[in-house]
Amino acid sequence: MSTLKHKGKGPQAMTANELRDGFSVWLDENLDWSRDYANALRTEDQDLIDRMQLKAETDEAKNLVVGTYFIDVEPDTGLPARYREKFRVNGPSYDTADLLEAK
Amino acid sequence: MYRYDEFDAQFVAERTKQFRGQVERRLAGRLSENEFRPLRLMNGLYLQLHAYMLRVAIPYGTLSSEQFRMLAHLAEKYDRGYGHVTTRQNMQYNWPKLPDVPDMLDDLASVQMHAIQTSGNCIRNVTCDPYAGATAEEIEDPRPMAELIRQWSTLHPEFSFLPRKFKIAVTAAEKDRALIKAHDIGIQVVKDASGEIGYKIIVGGGLGRTPIIGQTLRDYLPKSELLAYLTAALRVYNRYGRRDNKYKARIKILVQETGIEAFREQVEAEYATIDIGDIAVSDAERDRIKSYFANPDFETLEDNPADFTKALEDNQAFRLWAKNNVAAHKADGYAIVNVSLKPKELAPGDITAEQMRATADLADTYSFGELRTTHTQNLVLPHVKKSDLFALYKELEKIGLATANINLISDIICCPGMDFCALATARSIPISQAIAERFADPERQRTIGEMQIKISGCINACGHHHVGHIGILGLEKAGVEFYQVKLGGDSSENAAVGKVTGPGFSQEELLDGIENIVELYLAQREEGERFLDTYNRIGMAPFKEVLYA
Numbered sequence: 164m165s166t167l168k169h170k171g172k173g174p175q176a177m178t179a180n181e182l183r184d185g186f187s188v189w190l191d192e193n194l195d196w197s198r199d200y201a202n203a204l205r206t207e208d209q210d211l212i213d214r215m216q217l218k219a220e221t222d223e224a225k226n227l228v229v230g231t232y233f234i235d236v237e238p239d240t241g242l243p244a245r246y247r248e249k250f251r252v253n254g255p256s257y258d259t260a261d262l263l264e265a266k
Numbered sequence: 267m268y269r270y271d272e273f274d275a276q277f278v279a280e281r282t283k284q285f286r287g288q289v290e291r292r293l294a295g296r297l298s299e300n301e302f303r304p305l306r307l308m309n310g311l312y313l314q315l316h317a318y319m320l321r322v323a324i325p326y327g328t329l330s331s332e333q334f335r336m337l338a339h340l341a342e343k344y345d346r347g348y349g350h351v352t353t354r355q356n357m358q359y360n361w362p363k364l365p366d367v368p369d370m371l372d373d374l375a376s377v378q379m380h381a382i383q384t385s386g387n388c389i390r391n392v393t394c395d396p397y398a399g400a401t402a403e404e405i406e407d408p409r410p411m412a413e414l415i416r417q418w419s420t421l422h423p424e425f426s427f428l429p430r431k432f433k434i435a436v437t438a439a440e441k442d443r444a445l446i447k448a449h450d451i452g453i454q455v456v457k458d459a460s461g462e463i464g465y466k467i468i469v470g471g472g473l474g475r476t477p478i479i480g481q482t483l484r485d486y487l488p489k490s491e492l493l494a495y496l497t498a499a500l501r502v503y504n505r506y507g508r509r510d511n512k513y514k515a516r517i518k519i520l521v522q523e524t525g526i527e528a529f530r531e532q533v534e535a536e537y538a539t540i541d542i543g544d545i546a547v548s549d550a551e552r553d554r555i556k557s558y559f560a561n562p563d564f565e566t567l568e569d570n571p572a573d574f575t576k577a578l579e580d581n582q583a584f585r586l587w588a589k590n591n592v593a594a595h596k597a598d599g600y601a602i603v604n605v606s607l608k609p610k611e612l613a614p615g616d617i618t619a620e621q622m623r624a625t626a627d628l629a630d631t632y633s634f635g636e637l638r639t640t641h642t643q644n645l646v647l648p649h650v651k652k653s654d655l656f657a658l659y660k661e662l663e664k665i666g667l668a669t670a671n672i673n674l675i676s677d678i679i680c681c682p683g684m685d686f687c688a689l690a691t692a693r694s695i696p697i698s699q700a701i702a703e704r705f706a707d708p709e710r711q712r713t714i715g716e717m718q719i720k721i722s723g724c725i726n727a728c729g730h731h732h733v734g735h736i737g738i739l740g741l742e743k744a745g746v747e748f749y750q751v752k753l754g755g756d757s758s759e760n761a762a763v764g765k766v767t768g769p770g771f772s773q774e775e776l777l778d779g780i781e782n783i784v785e786l787y788l789a790q791r792e793e794g795e796r797f798l799d800t801y802n803r804i805g806m807a808p809f810k811e812v813l814y815a
């Protein structure tokens with residue numbers, strides 16, 4: 164769960180971590196969880212935002228995901244506004260595992 | 267090596283079983299995240315930026331080859347093929363999956379390991395001089411004392427919910443390789459005027475957002491009084507520590523706000539109420555623990571065997587490695603070998619499962635099956651025959667672990683930073699790699715000499731930047747990473763907190779700035795001076811000038 168506050172203004176996306184595997188996920192247009200931010204639903208539509216909130220609460224209660232929260236999205240790039248969230252989207256810029264896989 | 271007694275074995279088995287049940291209930295939805303979170307943290311399981319992270323305790327940084335093989339097994343079977351040695355001598359796995367964690371803990375328990383008390387506001391894993399039991403510099407092996415503290419502090423009912431986490435480090439040498447003055451409590455084995463062995467107690471040190479160098483609480487404490495005295499100190503902390511403010515809750519703030527004299531009086535007053543005999547362990551029990559740390563069967567050897575001196579003469583790379591990575595041992599004909607986990611291609615402290623296994627085999631062949639992790643995120647093979655050093659070096663070379671950079675500019679302490687850590691403000695691994703790349707030339711590294719660069723990805727300072735000769739703190743503003751620099755920190759027995767130079771830098775500017783600092787030092791240094799000595803002699807101003815040029 165992010166310790167940084169999002170402003171809750173402009174386009175929003177809903178994120179969480181999978182309970183079992185721990186991976187970062189975002190709600191997509193079908194209100195399913197996707198590990199790929201490219202699929203993330205980013206919207207300013209308050210109705211949709213309310214539905215995302217409900218879905219997040221439901222899935223948290225169903226123990227599918229943990230630590231749900233909205234993130235601010237840059238309207239022009241579609242990327243998360245906060246630096247930390249940009250990082251969650253991309254994964255580590257360095258991971259020894261990648262080196263091993265490349266081998 | 268210490269072996270669990272019945273109590274230890276039973277409690278670890280029970281805890282693992284309990285945690286398995288807790289994970290099952292969590293997955294089945296019978297425990298909410300709010301209920302589960304403290305339980306998983308008590309078992310070392312964090313949820314980080316991208317995934318779970320499991321932190322495994324390595325008590326006082328001592329491992330058997332069998333245990334190291336198990337750590338390799340965990341990396342391979344449940345993670346992504348590697349582990350990360352932390353600045354508290356522990357091992358972290360970055361990608362475990364929740365349903366696998368009970369199996370990981372079972373596997374760990376089979377080699378007398380666990381992940382208990384690697385998180386939470388309790389007494390954490392006791393860290394120790396990695397040369398313990400091998401160096402002639404120590405008064406005695408401090409690990410039996412560390413083991414005693416481990417037993418006493420494990421599941422201690424009174425100290426399981428302290429105002430904040432509590433870290434203890436121990437050493438028995440004057441030369442401090444355990445950073446005892448930057449711990450909540452640091453313990454140094456000392457002798458009194460009559461030659462009796464006891465302990466010097468340092469209190470209130472710590473890094474984090476408020477770096478403070480610890481102060482002496484007791485100059486000399488008789489051995490038998492250790493646990494009673496620690497109890498008194500912890501009680502005072504437990505009672506008066508700032509539970510109202512997380513950022514002021516460490517003992518260092520209490521000691522600072524109370525003043526060391528008044529704090530000492532409080533501890534002594536509390537101590538006077540304690541029945542020492544009630545807590546103290548018997549000599550027999552101390553001897554029992556000590557027996558597990560007895561010297562291995564050292565052979566009587568000539569100190570500098572001919573084959574070793576010949577290998578030094580014949581092979582320049584080996585000579586340079588031996589000069590830099592090998593330290594003096596207490597037994598003639600033996601040496602302490604530092605294995606650098608800072609090869610250019612890996613993140614500081616990372617080690618692959620394959621390398622772990624190979625190093626465990628090398629420990630069996632050359633070091634009585636024993637290894638150490640260090641707070642500088644390297645490994646130590648503590649007892650290697652000098653006549654075996656060349657063969658060992660060749661083997662380490664094959665697995666990419668013969669980098670001859672211990673204590674040089676590329677032997678960087680570096681926390682995981684924004685690449686993995688949920689609390690980070692900026693990345694640290696790419697900075698360490700860029701510095702290692704910029705100063706890749708081994709000859710240049712040797713010319714520069716001892717230079718400790720330490721990098722943290724946020725003010726929590728896990729990368730010890732406050733005590734780096736050059737300390738680097740990663741921050742972020744408006745989506746851009748920048749790096750603040752500290753100079754003049756010291757992690758030795760002369761511990762000192764570095765001073766901030768001024769405004770921060772981009773990564774590129776930072777690298778150029780470090781290069782300028784290094785060049786100035788090389789131009790200014792006097793015979794025999796390390797960077798830190800030159801800095802202490804000429805002060806911050808000239809370095810600042812070239813840093814911001």
Ligand code: SF4
Nearest residue numbers: 681687690723724728
């Ligand atoms: S210093 Fe900060 S970024 Fe680095 S490991 Fe510690 S908490 Fe994480």
